[in-house]
Amino acid sequence: MKEERVLIVGVETEENYRTFHSSLTEMRQLVQAAHGEVVAVMEQKRPVVNRQTIVGKGKLAEIALAVDAEEIDIVIFNHELTPRQHQTLSDRLQVLVIDRVQLILDIFALRARSKEGKLQVELAQLNYLLPRLVGQGAAMSRLGAGIGTRGPGETKLETDRRHIRNRMTKVKRELKELAAHRERTREKRRQSQLIQVGLIGYTNAGKSTLLNRLTDAQTFEKDQLFATLDPLTKKWRLPEGLMLTLTDTVGFMQDLPTQLIDAFHSTLEESRAMDILLHVVDASASDRQIQEKTVLALMKELGLDHIPVLTVYNKADKLEEENFIPTVFPNILISAYDKESIALVSKGIKQLIMEKFDPYVLSLPDQEAYRLANLERQTLVVAKEYDEEHGQYEVKGFVAPENRTDVSYSDMES
CATH class of the missing domain: 3.40.50.11060 (GTPase HflX, N-terminal domain)
Incomplete structure (x- = not known):
């Protein structure tokens, strides 16, 4: 072409x-x-x-x-x-x-793959087009020709506006249904009591690449703007046994159209439901700090600034200077293609959980030992010892505040 x-x-x-x-x-x-x-x-x-x-x-x-x-x-x-x-x-x-x-x-229209993504882009385009149906010359002043598409003396411009508004209403209705389905899916994830981690960041910072390295997602990744539009959630297990969900989302950009933010509202809702956010930054970008400020401003606008964030400076292999100076904390510096770097992400998440989540100490008698597997899956277990004298397990760990009651069935203290 x-x-x-x-x-x-x-x-x-x-x-x-x-x-x-x-x-x-x-x-x-x-x-x-x-x-x-x-x-x-x-x-x-x-x-x-x-x-x-x-x-x-x-x-x-x-x-x-x-x-x-x-x-x-x-x-x-x-x-x-x-x-x-x-x-x-x-x-x-x-x-x-x-x-x-x-x-x-x-x-966005080129990149959209899912039904929801295509509808969201269409809604944004219609929102953009509607106020611009002006002054298109003689072609826009003809009377509509279809039965039921015009009133007495209705111009083609007015017919087009009505058609766009009708289409917008239909698209919004379909998106509302899909949003309800997405909310049910989110609720199931919440009920699973798994800690939810969201990947956010500037477009082309390497979010999809990181998702692929941490999980077996095999999602599309390419060195181009807006490679990912449709959110994708995969499970990710830390070495300690803690199971997390990891969600990739659309990238941000300077002056991101308000039409897109409005249309992608339900998709961006994914990020609001997260327990932790991984803010992926292209460490090699010449305008890195501008990109950081753009993402942080959009996070505030979307109501995400209360969620614990670990900044992941990616593309360390492309840095020209050895002495990298970070500007957002807490942070780690990695290359998503390096195995040792992937271990650093797990370590960074573990550290953030220990700082931001609730600590617990739990005694489990022998007959309740079956609960250990769930504890290791749903909380970060940092110590586990068996007390032979009392016939019980002593477990220490950290739990998301909303799941705290689920580990309080014995002498829990914090």
């Missing part, structure tokens, strides 16, 4: 100058992920973007010349365009114009 020729436009302002260059680098990667070829990048510095055309009059003329000279198929603005800006730019440049939001939505 022939790649479409793309011209990227970005405006550096007083508001975005700190993240401007990293954002443009991401735009190149996004275009590549959407199977496009970046032919040219146009930059301009302004105090604020132009309210009508984003760039100034002279720069817009320069872009128009480049569109003709370079045979550009698509001009992509590294900003979210208002419906009016979108229409004005399309009229002036006479070529397909889209913005960063539409590009990300397009990539």
